[in-house]
Amino acid sequence: MKCSLFGCSAAAQVKTSRETKGQFLSVNMAFSVGVMSAMYLTKNISGAHFNPAVTLSFCVLGQVPWGKLVPYCLSQVLGAYLASGLVYMVYYDAIMEFSGGVLTVYGPNETASIFATYPSEYMTLGRSFLDQVVGTGMLMLCILCLEEKRNTPAPSELIPAIVAVIVLGISMSMSANCGAAINPARDLGPRLLTLTAGWGTEVFTCYNYWFWVPLVAPLIGGVIGTFIYLFFIHWHLPDPDPPESLSSLSTINYNLVNKLCCIDFYKSFVISISQSLHFD
Amino acid sequence: MKCSLFGCSAAAQVKTSRETKGQFLSVNMAFSVGVMSAMYLTKNISGAHFNPAVTLSFCVLGQVPWGKLVPYCLSQVLGAYLASGLVYMVYYDAIMEFSGGVLTVYGPNETASIFATYPSEYMTLGRSFLDQVVGTGMLMLCILCLEEKRNTPAPSELIPAIVAVIVLGISMSMSANCGAAINPARDLGPRLLTLTAGWGTEVFTCYNYWFWVPLVAPLIGGVIGTFIYLFFIHWHLPDPDPPESLSSLSTINYNLVNKLCCIDFYKSFVISISQSLHFD
Amino acid sequence: MKCSLFGCSAAAQVKTSRETKGQFLSVNMAFSVGVMSAMYLTKNISGAHFNPAVTLSFCVLGQVPWGKLVPYCLSQVLGAYLASGLVYMVYYDAIMEFSGGVLTVYGPNETASIFATYPSEYMTLGRSFLDQVVGTGMLMLCILCLEEKRNTPAPSELIPAIVAVIVLGISMSMSANCGAAINPARDLGPRLLTLTAGWGTEVFTCYNYWFWVPLVAPLIGGVIGTFIYLFFIHWHLPDPDPPESLSSLSTINYNLVNKLCCIDFYKSFVISISQSLHFD
Amino acid sequence: MKCSLFGCSAAAQVKTSRETKGQFLSVNMAFSVGVMSAMYLTKNISGAHFNPAVTLSFCVLGQVPWGKLVPYCLSQVLGAYLASGLVYMVYYDAIMEFSGGVLTVYGPNETASIFATYPSEYMTLGRSFLDQVVGTGMLMLCILCLEEKRNTPAPSELIPAIVAVIVLGISMSMSANCGAAINPARDLGPRLLTLTAGWGTEVFTCYNYWFWVPLVAPLIGGVIGTFIYLFFIHWHLPDPDPPESLSSLSTINYNLVNKLCCIDFYKSFVISISQSLHFD
Known part of the structure; x- marks a missing residue:
């Protein structure tokens, strides 16, 4: 929820100010600050699970019971929905000013991309699926090693900060194609908000019903990244x-x-x- | 005081160099460096209180006696006034060069926004109030968890650095509407400086006497953020x-x-x- | 491999979005995040060796056996090749869109520089050799001191993060001339990928067979940096x-x-x- | 020396690439990375003194013997001279390409500002003196508190990183007027290099012999900052x-x-x- 709150706000700021009050980079940075804050805030309550792809991977690893998977994911989507609703309220005037009051998914004045992710126009479906798989796989590979005592563990009190840097790295390098959702909840929640707040069903139908890609691909990518970690790193550790x-x-x-x-x-x-x- | 010193200097640098020697992002970064330095400098003297909204929240939590609230706030405003006075002295030549010697609040050559915050023109009053409430609420929610031993505490020696990152995140994502004061002293002190240094009473009367919003809204937002923290996080901790x-x-x-x-x-x-x- | 994955992806993102989704700085940042992640991931498996220049320097220091030098270097090149192959697959659509389907080394639509490094046109051969020697020498000088207990050691759990900052510094200050490879594997692997993926032999023949400079110069620079460290720092420590x-x-x-x-x-x-x- | 090496290189990169390979911000960042690296490298050898203003302040505080002041300062200037010489060699081709072979202090193709600092044209002498006093004062105030056990000390192994952040903050907020030398050696060394390398005596005579300002003002500012620290912070600590x-x-x-x-x-x-x- 926090990462959507920071990230979507920053996206709104950059978009509605027409990049005079921030740039693409500041959206990436704000997302990663949101991840850090959310981890510090919720680590010992919900285990800092705000990404269904990560939760699923921990289920596969046996560190989160499978029965918690669906409730966790639903609450993650709900959190992202509420956060993006708050962003919508705070930036309502700015969005109306920017878009001229017409909330659209396409065109130079589109504002839907403040909330959910959309692919670049040149992307084919398979490629955008691969993009999300690779991005989430990188994420899992990078974060699974941080707590491993037999490797070089990061200081446990700074893991939220280091995860934030990793998220920043991924979103700086993997967001050109599809916006680097790498988190089904962070994408579905805000998309539902735009559906209910006036952008219409186009947010789901656009780009040939593309919306399912950031829902499904990160789950697969996260599990693949987890297995790569187990095969190539974890079982080689002394x-x-x-x-x-x-x-x-x-x-x-x-x-x-x-x-x-x-x-x-x-x-x-x-x-x-x-x-x-x-x-x- | 330090955060005003860093932040207003950076704002002066970016503004007077017409963004050739920095960008919006560098103002945000300089503010957060100022917060970090000020916390390292004053933690054990005044408890690192330089934001009345934070001080009020700690009063509500019972960690700062109510009797200290007003003196603290006054000294915070005084500090911000002095800091912005120093910035005015250092950047006097640059401000005169940039503005052609006419110190105004409106227009392309306005320089008042170097010091205090002003809303974007499209903002309605209620929305800008909400903006400040949400921004300060996020701040409290994010910083209250950092010292909590039962959660994931941040390393206590690095808390100033992590608070700085949080402030950076908020100012990157919540400053498009009203400049993200989220601190009544940081806003009132420099505004008083501009009042006395030649910008005239317009700094208070402009945008329909908007100046009271960054004074009142952060106080309310900070307390709301504190209660959200208590309800949703603190009482759930093991x-x-x-x-x-x-x-x-x-x-x-x-x-x-x-x-x-x-x-x-x-x-x-x-x-x-x-x-x-x-x-x- | 990780640093190529992050870095080349970011380069692809910045290049194919024509700097609308990132800037030169974000490529530098992504590379350094990749270095950090790779160090956390592989420290206790392969000793975090992903730069032949660094591996050679550690051989000279006697901390890595000479017999491991060639296998390490080959696997580093292989890793960089695979990583850049993955980047090529993920960014295939974007590269085709950007280049109009013509994969070239020269011209405004060249895309070879996403993967390997190429010199600026004004560079003479000797100067570009010096550039790589100095850059790699700085790298060794900066990282050799980090674990030295008799000096100011960096916290060992944060060394990957600090190395990342150093790499960021070098790539911000030493990449204008030749792209700051300072790592033969990071350069040769992606160059082989472009050779096999359609850019043709030009990637090796261009700029008068310049490709050998980032292979040889970093090795020499790394060893020089190591000796400077020994002469001027190490033997002076108490x-x-x-x-x-x-x-x-x-x-x-x-x-x-x-x-x-x-x-x-x-x-x-x-x-x-x-x-x-x-x-x- | 290291900070000049990083900083001047980054300045050369940004300048000669006409801001396509970096921006003003990246020069600031590279300088601060240089400060961090230099501190890790030399802390236990020369006490990490590479700024005469800081050395003088420590003499005043009684932490460095007065007899070491002059030798330290001379070696600091020498180090900065050598570092900028190396930058000159590495960026020779780029500088010649950029300037058309004419090394000047004024004009759009000037390259002297890669090395030493020069004031903005609108600056009066007194104002630029104040600028350097305030900048160096802020530096001392911010770094003196970091090792104070009775306050909130920064983790001693991360002090170089935190000093780097402070230097970044100062150079983002105080460099519009005069380039934020805040270090006589960092300014004089490179200026001597430009004198000997072909820019001629203009580097000293320009702007009405301005060169003495970044030599004298930081010394005064550093001492003032130290006294402010003692009066307002140090003696109030429990x-x-x-x-x-x-x-x-x-x-x-x-x-x-x-x-x-x-x-x-x-x-x-x-x-x-x-x-x-x-x-x-």
């Missing part, structure tokens, strides 16, 4: 001190492996790699 | 270890509740929520 | 507490000196300086 | 635990007071304030 701190994450991996047993061709592969890495 | 560290902030809440007993319809509501949260 | 923590780095220096014995005219000079500094 | 950690800085103050005894009218005033503050 064991710190075998008996007692038999790292609980190792256990998680085996649980994970068991859950994956339906994917037969992976199972033996995963276990053999895992063992060769752990017992060599 | 108790760390019950008996001894019976967290002093819990006590504060009950004191707070007692103070609020005039607001009858809140009292029972607050206590019941509080208990249901604490004893479930 | 011994912390003589007997037990007989700093392992001192030992390294003597190993280093032994390795350098082929360079006869240096040997006596180095030893005498070293002794005069250590036993005075 | 004593931590009286007997043993009878803070060595208190002692310093009394030494300082003794040194100031020639300034009679201050002495009694200072002591009485100091005592009233310490023994109340």
Whole structure:
């Protein structure tokens, strides 16, 4: 919710001031400040889950129970909806001034992109899907390592700040194509707000019903990033001190492996790699 | 005082160089550096209070005695006045060059906005009031959690830096409408300076006596943000270890509740929520 | 690999959006975020070596065995190749739109500079070689001191962040001439990608076969920077507490000196300086 | 030396690329990165003194012996000279391309401002002197508090980073008038380089022999900032635990007071304030 509040406000500021009071970069920066604040605010309450793609990845890792996935995601969407509603109220005058009172999705005076993300016009569907998968995969890969004691952990009290820098990096480098939602809730909530606030159904139908891409692709990208992390980083890390701190994450991996047993061709592969890495 | 010194200087630099030696973003950044420096400088002397809205919120929380509120606020205004006077002296030549010697509040060569904040022309009064309430509410919500041991506390030695980042985020995302004063002293002090230094009474009368908005709205917004923090975050935090560290902030809440007993319809509501949260 | 992924993506974003969705500065920032993320991710696996110039310097210092130099470098080039391939896939539509489908190295619609570095047209060969030597030398000088306990060490958990800031500083100040590769792998990998992806052999032949400069010069610059660090900083540091923590780095220096014995005219000079500094 | 190296390089990059490869902000940022790197590099060797104004202030405070003042300052100027020489060599082609081979101090193609600072044309002498006094005063005020244990100390391992942020803040807000040298060595060294490298004596004679302002004013400003710190902050800090950690800085103050005894009218005033503050 906070990241939508900061991010959408900054987008509104830059858009309605026609880039005189900020630039593309300041939208990226405001989003990442929002992520930092939200993490400091909610870490010990909801576990700082405000991205369904991240929540899903933690479910896969066994760190969040699957039963919490849907309620978490719904509350994330609700939070983003409320935050963008607040932005809409604060920037109502500015949006009306900028758009001449006509709330549209297309054209030079469009204001829908203040809230939800839309693809650049040259994008094909598959490419924009890939864009979201890669962006979210990068996000998971970068944040999963931060708390790993066996690697170089970031100072735990500064993890929100470092996650913010990572989000800034991704949004500076992966937002040209589709706006770098990399978060289904951050995209769906504000899109629902524009639907209800006067932009009409075009926010969902435009670009050939593109809206489902930032909902589905980040979920897939997050899980892919998580697996890449497990395969290429996590199982290569040195064991710190075998008996007692038999790292609980190792256990998680085996649980994970068991859950994956339906994917037969992976199972033996995963276990053999895992063992060769752990017992060599 | 320091944040006015940095911030107004940067505003003067950007304005008088016609954005060749900085941009809107650098004004935002300089303000937040000023906040950081001022916090490192004065934390253990005046408690780093340089925002009446924050001071009032801490009074409500019982962490600053009510008797100190008015003296603190007056000295905050005085500090901002002196700082902006220094900026005026340093940038006198530049301001004269830029404005052609005519100090005005309106027009392309206006220089009043170097010091105090003024609304964008399209803003209605209610909207600009809301803008300041929301901005200051965000500020309180973001900074109140930073020292909370039961949540993810920020490293105490780096809190000034993190507050600076939060202030940067707010001023990047909430300054298009009214300049993001979110601090009555930071606004009134420099406005008094412009009154006395040659801009005339227009600095108070312009935009239909708008000057009272950044004085009153942040106070209200700060208190609202504080209550949102208490309701939605603070009372949901896990108790760390019950008996001894019976967290002093819990006590504060009950004191707070007692103070609020005039607001009858809140009292029972607050206590019941509080208990249901604490004893479930 | 990560730094290429972030950096090249940002370059693609800025280039293909014709600087509407970022600026030169955001490319620099994204590269440094990539460096930070890559360091957090791989520190305890491959020792965070993703720059052959840095790896070579650590070989010279005796902290990485010489036998690992070539495999490390090859995997660094491979990683950069894969990362830039991913960027190519994600930004394929944008690159085609921007370039009109013609992938070139020269001209206003060139897109080769998204991936590898190319010199400014006014550069002479010797000057561009010097540019890379100085840039990489600065890098080594700045990062070698960060872990030194006898100096002001940076907090070890934040070293990735501080290295990122240093890389940002170098790329803001040393990239006008030749793009600040300061990393042979980061340059060769993406250049090979452009060779195979349709830009043709021009990526190697252009500017009179300039491509070898960012391969060779950083290696030399890194070693020079390392020696400057040893001569002017390291051997001047106070011994912390003589007997037990007989700093392992001192030992390294003597190993280093032994390795350098082929360079006869240096040997006596180095030893005498070293002794005069250590036993005075 | 390092800050000149980073800063002048960035200035050369921005200037010679005609702001296509950086902006005014990136020069400010590069300078502050240079300050950070230099502090990490030299803290335990030369005490990280690369600003004569800071060195003088520490002499006044009794933390650096007076006898070291002149040698330190000379080596600081020498370092800045060498660094700017290196920048000149690296950016020689770019400077020649930009200036058409004519090295001048005035005009649209001037390149002298890459190295030393020059005032804006509208500045009067007194105003530019004040500008440097205020800028350096702010610097001292902000950095003196960072190591004070009785206040909110910054984490000692991150002080270089925080000083860098402060320098960034000052150079974003105080560089429009005269380029924010706030460091005699950083200004004189590069100015000498331009004198010897082909810009001629105009670098000293221009703007009515203005060059002495950034030499003298920062020294005065630094000392004023130091006294303001002592009067308004240092002597108001609570004593931590009286007997043993009878803070060595208190002692310093009394030494300082003794040194100031020639300034009679201050002495009694200072002591009485100091005592009233310490023994109340």
